Amino acid sequence: MVLYHTILCTLLFYVNCDDSLEKRILMSDPDYINQQMTHLQGELQSLQAKVQSQEAKLQTQSAELHTLQNLQSTVQAQTNEISSLKQQLVQANSDGGGSTFVRWGRMDCPANLTELVYSGYAGGSYSGHSGAAADPLCLPPDPQWLDTTVVPDTYTGHIYGAEYESVNANTLFGPKSHDEEVPCAVCRSTSFVSSVMIPARTTCYSGWTKAYGGSLSSGYYAQTATSQYVCVDEHAQPVVGGADRNDIGVLFYGVKAFCGSLRCPPYEPDKFIACVVCMK
Structure with a gap:
């Protein structure tokens, strides 16, 4: 039983050593590094495209918000004018x-x-x-007269x-x-x-x-x-x-x-x- 355990541990040791060695070999491989860099650049470009898309949407939404604010101001001015006309009409009716x-x-x-x-x-x-x-x-x-004195004039x-x-x-x-x-x-x-x-x-x-x-x-x-x-x-x-x-x-x-x-x-x-x- 002890011998079996010793052999198993020895195999596991070599396996782990082989994995680390493989990783060390891949990290020192120029092709592998280039592949990783290319992958990262692709992801960066994708992120940049997404950021630009979001910025364009934000500018569009900002313009729409500005238009809505102007429309709101126009509607408010028209509402005030209508309210004023209604008050004048009510006043006319009350008169x-x-x-x-x-x-x-x-x-x-x-x-x-x-x-x-x-x-x-x-x-x-x-x-x-x-x-x-x-x-x-x-x-x-019951006429009321002007309180003034004028020179007599026939041109009247x-x-x-x-x-x-x-x-x-x-x-x-x-x-x-x-x-x-x-x-x-x-x-x-x-x-x-x-x-x-x-x-x-x-x-x-x-x-x-x-x-x-x-x-x-x-x-x-x-x-x-x-x-x-x-x-x-x-x-x-x-x-x-x-x-x-x-x-x-x-x-x-x-x-x-x-x-x-x-x-x-x-x-x-x-x-x-x-x-x-x-x-x-």
Whole structure:
């Protein structure tokens, strides 16, 4: 048994010695070293390629991140703008409308739709003046004057009162209203934000609400002064306590259709033109 053990140990010793000797021989072999170096260089190149690929991906992701940040800034700016517009809309709705218009021929405003800003007297330029202003004004009954002193000057504009006018005693603006002074009222809508005067209509188009209707009015076509079309209320009234005399000034006449360049039909000659003020 002891002999067997001794022989086994001796064989193992020689085997181990042979392995070490083989390794020493391989490490001193130039071909083996070159193979190992070539292998290591291949692995290094592979790693370098992977690093370059990762760097390229990182640059792409960085560019994408920059684009997303710019997009986020744009979206934020648009969000802020939308929020501002919503606030303005809420404010407009909370204010309850805001459209204003003049109701000619009345000193009150349409009930339940508008509120009275002020009432007063229609006025404007003299109908016979060639330098007259075209638009009539709704003059308040409580004027305030400039606190200034100027040298008297004849080169000025003039303002006069307004009268209902017709060659007949009865006019579109009520019986015996000829030469009566014209009242007016400035009205503000409590529910609507826009208003429009539509000539040749007694009703509003779909989606619009009627404030009042009446007769289209302007100056006499042969007079010197330029005039403007306005809508006089169908239930026109004179100024309470006003003068019933022919002072001229601004004259409110009815308006008739005159065919030619005006298409007839649908318009018809010698008919008075209606009007309506609509809100939305």
